[in-house]
Amino acid sequence: MASTSTPAADRATTAADPSAAGPAPTAGLPATPVDVTGWEVADTVPAVAPAPPPARPRVLLVGTALALAGTFMAFAGLIGVYLATRAATLDRTGAWLPEETVIPLTPANMILVTFAMSVVTMHWAVWSVGKNDRPHAYLALGITILFGVCVINATTFLYSQMNLGIRDSAAAVLIYVITTAHLAMVVAALVFAGLMTFRTLGGQYAGRDKEGISAAAMCWYATVAVYVVIWLAIYVTK
Amino acid sequence: MVGSGDHKAIGRLYIGASLLFLLVSGLAGQAVAIEKFEAGTLPEDTVFQTFTLHSVAGLFLFLAPFLLGVAMCVVPLQVGASAIAFPRAAAASFWSWLVAGGVLLAAYAINGGPGGGRDDGVDLWAVAFIAVLVALLLGALCVATTVLTLRAPGLTLARTPMFSWAMLVTSVLWLVSLPVLVATLALIYVDHRYGAVAFGRDGPVMYDRILWALRQPQIYAFAVPVLGFAADAVPVSARARPGRRGAAMGAIGAFGLLGFGAFVQPTVSPGSGRTPVAIVFALAAVVPVLVVLGGAATALRAGRPRLASPLLFSVAALLVLLVGALVGATAPIERFELGTDLYAGAHVHLVTLAATIGGLGGLWYWATKIVGRPLSEAAGRTAALVLLVGTFVLAFPDVLSVVVGDDREAERGIDALNLASAAGGVLVLLGLLLGLAGLLGGLRRRGDRVPDDPWDGHTLEWATPSPPPLGNFADLPAVSSATPLLDGRDPDGRTAGETGATDGRDVGGTEGTGEIGATGETGAAGETRAAATAKASGSVG
Known part of the structure; x- marks a missing residue:
């Protein structure tokens, strides 16, 4: 196709080559400085503020959000089946869990507290990457x-x-499928977070571009949110 | 091609492999049809397995990946992207789907699947089915992300080409509904493997738990791309400006919403297929099809249609889908007493074959972009007509059996009509084989100059060479309207359909021979294709 340029590219060209934008405004500005060679150094300084870079598509963030939507639906299906089967079984037999089964709440509560703390540390990581504070991010x-x-x-x-x-x-069957699926989600979120850590370590994500770490954080928050539902539906309600 | 991350290569692989799986599903379907007509033809213990093989393979090894393949080839081109989002994930999606699909068939071959006599085979079937779904969802995620994030500058979501919009709706719909099927299959697998106390007890129980994904309303999730393809191809074939884009986009979106079927999952909400909500969903599904069909009729009336294969495929697919939606609308109403498996089967056949016809139409319409050369018009037209007739002959006898037959006939069908239905199945297979022959014939055609834009298309995919190079576009296109190429040829909007005044050829097009795209000659208005494209690309024009 014919050569075309985008408005953003046009702006960038204009910023890099002030002559393309016509004479620079001079009112109120000091006289153009001259260096030792006699060349006007103003040629190397844009007369206007550089244009912002073209909006970067947030591919990873959007892709992660879509994947999480699917994951949420899978858990919604599982928990829906759990609650429906539990209600039907209770109606029929009056008991849901086998007599000898005990689901202690303390480890489940500990998991919840651990997750709550991890939300804070994950947000700390995102915030640190945004501030270019690598040691704290790691x-x-x-x-x-x-x-x-x-x-x-x-x-x-x-x-x-x-x-x-x-x-x-x-x-x-339901308890093991739901909790194991959530464990798999935790592992996947950990791998994702680890990958993004390495990429941040490699300098791919820093400062203004924290898409990767934000995507990993979103994944982690979703994992925690799913656990809250599991905690309530399985461990508390039993 | 193997190991490529190029979206066109992955799409072609998806299309080719899904067509191979189609043969398996088609043959299984014919076996079921013969069994229905002549009970005892198949060994008794394999009837149920053959039936589920036909359904599962037809939907998840043929139809869904076929549509996904067309989308992977076309959507990045339509939105002006240089690549699909997450190209390695897209490649992983194909290869994992292919392997999982092979394992799924192997599971049936070793007496697995729902109702299978070998426990390992049943477990293998569940795991392979989960893998097939996850792979398809990964592909859908790539397509949806491409439409959402990689559109060319100026191509807002409201200006997105209809097929891309439909694929966005389809992909999101799959992403929010099919994971529920994955979850159900996980329960079936674990239960069958470790105890078989609830979810994986026996074949019919197992199959009942996943049947919602193969029936109304979820089945519409596989037909949404048909509306997008028709809304794109009909105005181009009619040489008219597409009118009322908002209505068409709304109709496609609404059809997607009405195709969300996870809520009728029987464990969660038993009997919900006959609740008022389900009845409203079923009745409302007719409206979006009518809206798109109305838009197509308006374009055909306003323009100067050329009777090319994309138009025939589009109209055939829309008609079949409309009839399917009408059949589906009557099914949940208890007073009509139409809720038998036979009636549901006819409905599923109508909807899935509408999607198949639409998908084949897409293959013909975008052939120069997908396979790199145009396909035979004669084969395309014949296949469209044979498939249209075959689909009606396949489905109507079943509908008639339920409507006029007694209780037994409503379940098993009237014998004479069963024979007619089997003949319809043969016609459908014939139509599909014709399509396949046309595709293979096109692939074997060598040496021709391939036109860039054989149809005088309206959208960005026609601004690339045929076949499109790696990276698709030499420069990042910028667009300022929903029909950038049409606006480049016809900046004053004089094309038929807007004023009814002119012939598409007068403003730079051809009769569909593709000469201009192939040679770069000037059009009748003295405007080269390159200039038209540049104008279409927005910032230059």
Whole structure:
């Protein structure tokens, strides 16, 4: 196709080449400085403020948001099935969980608190990257990843305490599928956060461009939000 | 091509592989049709498996990936992007879908699938089905992100070409509904593997839990691209300006909303397929189809239509979809007593075949961009007509059996009509084979100069050479209207349909021979294609 230029490109050209924009305004400005060679150094200084760069498409952020929408729907489906099956079973038999099963609330609460702290550290990481404060960004991301590992550890501990075999009942199948799917989401969010940490370490994300770390943070917040629903629907309501 | 991240290569791979899977689904469908006519033809323990193979493979190994393949080829071109968003994810989507699809068929082959006699095979089926869905969702995510973030400067969402808009709606709809199917399959897998106490007990129970994804209203999620394709191709074929874009975009969006079917999942809301909400959804689904069909009729009346294959495919797809929506609208109304599997099957056939006809139409319309050369017009026209007739002959006998038959006939069909339906199935297969032959014939055609814009198109994909190079556009195009190429040729809006005054050829087009696009000759108005394109590209014009 024929050569074309975008308005943004036109603006950029104008900014780099002041002559293209006509004579620069001079009223109220000091006389053009002259360097030792006699050349007017004003040629190298734009007469107008540089145009902002073209708006960068937030591909990663939008893609992550779409993927999270799908993930939310998967959990909505699972929790919908859980609640519907629980209600139907309670109507039919009066009991949902097998008698010997105990779902302790303490580890679940600990997971919730750990997640809550990780939200703060993840936001700290985003904020630090925005400020170009790399040491704090690495520290915050490292702590977030540590919290994620703690969540996995606490969940496996919870499994060991529940005394619930997967073959026991529909409740067992549902509880294990939902919580394991959430564990998978935690692992995926950790990998994503780790990847973005390395990219930040490599200098890809910093200052004004914090798309990658923002996407990882959004993924983490979604993971926490899903856990809150699971905590309420499974661990509290039982 | 293998390992490529180029969206056109990935799209072509999707199209080619899905057409191969179509043969499997088509043959299984014919086997089911023969069994319906002559009970006992298939071994008793394989009837249910063959039926589910036909449904699952037809939808998730053929139709969805086929539409996704066309979209992967066309959407980045239409929105003026140099590549698809997340190209490596798009490539991963194809290869994982292909492998998972092969495993899904292998699961059936080892006596798996719903109702299968081998437990490992059933488990393998569930896992492979999950992988197929995840792969398709990854592809849909790439397409949706492309439309949302990689549009050319000036190409606002309101100016987005109709097919791209429809694919955005489709992709988002898949992304918010099919994960529920993934979740259900995960439950089926775990339950069947470890205990079979609730969700994975036996084949029919298992299949009932996923049936919502293959029935109304979810089935419309696979037909949304038809509306977009028709809204793009009909005005171009009619040589008219597209009118009432807002209405068409709204209709496509509404059709997508009405195609959200996750809420009728039987475990969560048993019997919800017959609730007032479901009835309203079913009735309302007719309206968007009528709106797009009305827009197409207006364009045809205002312009000077050329009877080319894209027009025939578009009209055929819209007609079949309209009939399908009408059949679907009557199904949930209990007073009519039409809620049998046979009636639902006829509805599904109408909607999915409308999507198939539309998809094939897209293949013909964008052939120079997708396969790099034009396809045979004769094969295209014949395939469109055979598919139109075949679809009606396939579905109407089933509808008639339910309407006039007794209880048994409403379930199994009237014998004579079952025979007619089987004949319709043969016609559909014939039409598809014709389409396949036309595609292969086009691929074998060598040495011709390929026109850049054989139809005098309106949108950006026609501003690229055919086949489009890597990166698609030499320069980033900037647009200032929804029909940039048409505006480049016809800046005063004199094209038929706006004033009814002129012939598209007078302002730089051809009769669809593509000579101008191929040779760079000047048009009748003395304007080269390059100049028209430059003008179309906004900032220069």
